Amino acid sequence: MIELADVCYAYPGAERFVLEHADLRVEPGTIAGVVGASGAGKTTLAKILSGFIPHVDGGELSGSVVIAGRDLAGLSLSACVRQVGLVIQNPFNQISGARYTVRGELAFGLENLGTAREEMADRVTQVADLLGITQLLDRSPYELSGGQQQLVAIASMLVLRPPVLVLDEPTSQLDPAGTRMVFGVLSQLRESGCTIVIFEHKLELLHAHADRLHVLAGQRIVASGQPGEVLADPRTDEWGVGATRYTRTGRLARDRGLGPVAVPLPVSFDEAVGFFGGGPR
Amino acid sequence: MAPALFVDTGSPVHRLNPVTKLVALLSILVIVFALPQWWTSAIVVVAILVPAAIVARRARALAGIGGRILLPIVLVLVLVQGFTFPGGRTVVWQWGALSLTAEGLTFALNTGARIVALVLASVLLVVTTHPGDLMSALTEHGLSPKFSYIISSTLQLIPSFRTRADGILLAQQARGLAIPRSPLRRVRVMLPLLGPLVLGMFTDVEERGTAMEARGFGSTVRRTALEAVPDSPGQRLARWLMAALAAAAVVVPLVQELL
Numbered sequence: 001m002i003e004l005a006d007v008c009y010a011y012p013g014a015e016r017f018v019l020e021h022a023d024l025r026v027e028p029g030t031i032a033g034v035v036g037a038s039g040a041g042k043t044t045l046a047k048i049l050s051g052f053i054p055h056v057d058g059g060e061l062s063g064s065v066v067i068a069g070r071d072l073a074g075l076s077l078s079a080c081v082r083q084v085g086l087v088i089q090n091p092f093n094q095i096s097g098a099r100y101t102v103r104g105e106l107a108f109g110l111e112n113l114g115t116a117r118e119e120m121a122d123r124v125t126q127v128a129d130l131l132g133i134t135q136l137l138d139r140s141p142y143e144l145s146g147g148q149q150q151l152v153a154i155a156s157m158l159v160l161r162p163p164v165l166v167l168d169e170p171t172s173q174l175d176p177a178g179t180r181m182v183f184g185v186l187s188q189l190r191e192s193g194c195t196i197v198i199f200e201h202k203l204e205l206l207h208a209h210a211d212r213l214h215v216l217a218g219q220r221i222v223a224s225g226q227p228g229e230v231l232a233d234p235r236t237d238e239w240g241v242g243a244t245r246y247t248r249t250g251r252l253a254r255d256r257g258l259g260p261v262a263v264p265l266p267v268s269f270d271e272a273v274g275f276f277g278g279g280p281r
Numbered sequence: 282m283a284p285a286l287f288v289d290t291g292s293p294v295h296r297l298n299p300v301t302k303l304v305a306l307l308s309i310l311v312i313v314f315a316l317p318q319w320w321t322s323a324i325v326v327v328a329i330l331v332p333a334a335i336v337a338r339r340a341r342a343l344a345g346i347g348g349r350i351l352l353p354i355v356l357v358l359v360l361v362q363g364f365t366f367p368g369g370r371t372v373v374w375q376w377g378a379l380s381l382t383a384e385g386l387t388f389a390l391n392t393g394a395r396i397v398a399l400v401l402a403s404v405l406l407v408v409t410t411h412p413g414d415l416m417s418a419l420t421e422h423g424l425s426p427k428f429s430y431i432i433s434s435t436l437q438l439i440p441s442f443r444t445r446a447d448g449i450l451l452a453q454q455a456r457g458l459a460i461p462r463s464p465l466r467r468v469r470v471m472l473p474l475l476g477p478l479v480l481g482m483f484t485d486v487e488e489r490g491t492a493m494e495a496r497g498f499g500s501t502v503r504r505t506a507l508e509a510v511p512d513s514p515g516q517r518l519a520r521w522l523m524a525a526l527a528a529a530a531v532v533v534p535l536v537q538e539l540l
């Protein structure tokens with residue numbers, strides 16, 4: 001379980017706090033989505049969850065960050081890293097530069113952790129298959145498209161099988177099919193007990209895959225709940241989160257006096273069908 | 282762009298353990314400096330480097346790259362030493378105040394031969410050895426992974442930074458920046474672009490550090506390697522023999538001098 005309580009954080013030398021009295025709770029074996037506008041502090045929160053703040057970035061961190069019953073403040077960075085895997089926002093920078101092929105790149109983390117050679121080869125093959133990048137294994141990681149690099153970046157973390165996985169906008173460069181595949185893989189991982197926190201803008205996919213959705217705005221988590229409830233909330237624009245096309249359509253319709261009044265706004269296609277009364281023809 | 286120099290022909294020279302090739306290079310370095318006569322280097326080139334390049338099927342690359350590096354050096358060496366060697370007395374050819382001396386030419390030959398041997402040996406190593414394999418092999422022999430990382434990432438990131446510089450330039454051109462034809466003005470226009478490039482590099486370094494740590498780069502456990510570096514008892518013996526030969530090349534002349 002992940003439990004953040006009363007977390008405040010300011011970058012070294014910065015006047016403003018990025019987070020003020022933020023609380024977040026994620027149950028084990030679930031997918032938590034976190035949404036928030038640009039600059040809301042998503043990347044900052046991702047680094048706090050994975051121990052890079054305060055171990056690497058420094059700055060002023062107060063409150064507690066407890067993962068699987070242990071406070072990250074009391075762990076070394078390498079202990080944090082074994083507990084929580086972080087996929088950073090920019091896939092280009094996730095590529096180590098230490099290896100010359102995607103295969104080597106995927107094995108890099110396992111080599112650092114001293115994994116036996118055969119197991120390493122097995123895991124690399126497996127994860128490449130899972131993310132559909134087998135045909136890239138012998139290519140240079142630097143000669144890939146942005147989306148391919150992003151898949152390699154995700155794979156290079158999945159291969160380590162961390163109990164908790166934090167992904168910072170992991171599908172920003174992927175096409176719709178690639179994005180759906182990544183979400184599918186994350187859902188599969190959840191079944192194997194992995195706890196996942198994903199920072200994303202793609203609301204419809206979060207609605208479909210996340211168990212809970214949290215909104216980061218005004219330096220705190222301002223809302224947490226079922227993705228459907230959170231996304232139908234009238235304050236989403238105020239939070240800078242936006243809404244799915246179904247919610248927006250529903251709202252427009254309601255403003256024009258169409259659609260039912262008593263039911264919540266739709267978030268997904270299925271809900272929209274219900275909302276607009278599309279029964280059997 | 283080092284990886285582009287390397288072409289894998291799968292030859293026996295390519296398949297040697299990179300450390301064996303490195304020890305060979307270092308032994309050649311020591312030997313040609315310990316035995317300064319030009320024919321030492323000539324033997325090394327004719328008896329070792331050329332046959333090895335042929336076996337490796339990289340003779341043309343060796344000649345091309347080696348030639349491009351060596352031609353200017355040798356030319357300058359012959360001209361400068363030939364005409365200005367301080368101990369030069371035996372004039373071979375005279376043109377006005379300039380005189381070409383035999384002593385100068387001999388000096389140029391002895392020095393030039395060594396440079397040729399060293400450059401060719403280095404080029405042969407580079408064109409037959411993938412830098413990644415060299416680094417893995419050295420890490421296996423106790424080189425710090427951090428150091429090997431610095432080398433590998435530099436080799437790979439330089440081309441990628443060039444791509445980024447092109448991108449920044451393109452973005453500026455798209456916003457109406459004209460690139461003048463005159464080189465001097467061009468530099469003046471492009472100088473301000475260094476800002477975004479360098480700034481980008483700094484934030485990158487930080488993020489890269491984070492990403493590396495996230496994958497256990499700071500871990501203190503004993504590392505493993507995905508690919509085994511090929512090695513054999515024969516090669517291990519060869520490495521010791523080459524080192525012994527190099528040591529002998531240094532010690533034997535010294536002893537002879539003392540006696």
Ligand SMILES: Nc1ncnc2c1ncn2[C@@H]1O[C@H](COP(=O)(O)OP(=O)(O)OP(=O)(O)O)[C@@H](O)[C@H]1O
Nearest residue numbers: 011014018036037038039040041042043044045089
């Ligand atoms: N290294 C840093 N030093 C000082 N301030 C920083 C640093 N990194 C980020 N900030 C500031 O912290 C705030 C939150 O930044 P953060 O990168 O966490 O936002 P984000 O939600 O991830 O944005 P985006 O969606 O654009 O990735 C911003 O106001 C930003 O300017």
Ligand SMILES: [Mg+2]
Nearest residue numbers: 042043044089
């Ligand atoms: Mg961010």
